[in-house]
Amino acid sequence: MNSKERFLAALDCQPLDRPPIWVMRQAGRYLPEYRALKEKYSFLELAQTPELALEVTMQPLRRFNLDAAILFSDILVIPEAMGQGYHFRERGGIGMDYTLENREQIEKLSTTAIEEKLDYVAQALKLIDAELDGSKMLLGFGGSPWTLGTYMLEGGSSKDFAKVKALFYQDRATFDLLMEKISDALIAYFRMQKAAGADAIQIFDSWGGIISGEDYEAASLKWIRKVIDAVRDEIPMIIYAKGTTPHIARQAACDPKAIAVDWTIPIEEAAERIPSNIAIQGNLDPVLLDTKPEIVKESATRILDAMKNRPGHIFNLGHGIHPTARIENMETLVETVCNYR
Numbered sequence: 001m002n003s004k005e006r007f008l009a010a011l012d013c014q015p016l017d018r019p020p021i022w023v024m025r026q027a028g029r030y031l032p033e034y035r036a037l038k039e040k041y042s043f044l045e046l047a048q049t050p051e052l053a054l055e056v057t058m059q060p061l062r063r064f065n066l067d068a069a070i071l072f073s074d075i076l077v078i079p080e081a082m083g084q085g086y087h088f089r090e091r092g093g094i095g096m097d098y099t100l101e102n103r104e105q106i107e108k109l110s111t112t113a114i115e116e117k118l119d120y121v122a123q124a125l126k127l128i129d130a131e132l133d134g135s136k137m138l139l140g141f142g143g144s145p146w147t148l149g150t151y152m153l154e155g156g157s158s159k160d161f162a163k164v165k166a167l168f169y170q171d172r173a174t175f176d177l178l179m180e181k182i183s184d185a186l187i188a189y190f191r192m193q194k195a196a197g198a199d200a201i202q203i204f205d206s207w208g209g210i211i212s213g214e215d216y217e218a219a220s221l222k223w224i225r226k227v228i229d230a231v232r233d234e235i236p237m238i239i240y241a242k243g244t245t246p247h248i249a250r251q252a253a254c255d256p257k258a259i260a261v262d263w264t265i266p267i268e269e270a271a272e273r274i275p276s277n278i279a280i281q282g283n284l285d286p287v288l289l290d291t292k293p294e295i296v297k298e299s300a301t302r303i304l305d306a307m308k309n310r311p312g313h314i315f316n317l318g319h320g321i322h323p324t325a326r327i328e329n330m331e332t333l334v335e336t337v338c339n340y341r
Contacts, residue, residue: 203227252273
């Protein structure tokens with residue numbers, strides 16, 4: 001059983017001798033080869049040049065025995081394709097080229113020709129798929145409608161999310177219009193990723209945890225469900241929503257192939273809330289990769305032991321890997337999972 005077969009078996013909740021492993025946001029400043037590329041190219045150049053996106057995607061797999069590659073790209077390619085570009089602020093964080101401030105601007109957002117506008121993503125996926133040659137899982141991804149909407153309405157990274165919340169509570173019709181448009185663009189985008197070689201897609205609801213709990217369904221989950229319902233017969237879907245552990249059972253009701261959980265809940269408790277036919281991904285605290293190998297091994301083994309009798313476990317971090325992660329800790333993590341029986 002090669003890595004791709006192992007991953008697909010885990011998504012189908014079949015018993016395995018050890019879980020497949022991949023790491024969210026694999027590329028990053030913790031790899032010297034990535035830092036060397038960043039000295040020559042901007043992030044946008046790396047993401048928008050298929051050959052460079054291939055190189056960055058493959059760098060972690062050349063170092064570590066991971067079972068899946070994840071496309072190097074950004075969730076904000078969708079707003080860009082809809083007509084609202086993005087950039088990186090000099091002092092850190094993301095800035096949109098302009099801020100959505102009224103219904104008229106939202107109405108002007110385009111959901112047509114998404115595939116053509118994001119063809120560079122498709123070309124990167126095709127190159128990666130050819131490089132992997134069926135040996136490892138190829139994962140595509142995209143942001144959830146709510147998470148993308150926060151950037152579009154706030155004008156970029158935000159501390160209080162006041163604008164997106166104000167629209168949600170005060171003008172639900174306009175908010176829903178934006179969510180509909182983003183959802184339609186994502187559906188076209190995910191179908192394009194599948195056609196270009198992606199074996200599964202993860203939806204990142206990175207800001208799902210900042211909305212009031214009683215409003216999570218209306219603000220975010222109903223739109224994730226709309227996207228999954230549209231493509232569920234075409235490609236396996238994985239939900240990851242940071243800070244939403246009270247809503248795990250609701251996420252499971254969307255019937256994805258897998259749910260990724262963050263580190264704020266013991267993974268065995270998450271397993272109790274998720275039906276046995278849905279795989280579980282997670283959930284090592286990323287900060288542990290900044291510590292010592294023995295701590296990483298102990299913590300990873302605890303997760304593995306907790307899930308050893310639950311088919312359908314995909315080992316991962318509970319969020320993206322930190323730029324300060326130590327390479328020896330990544331090596332220990334991968335060895336611990338791959339040698340577990």
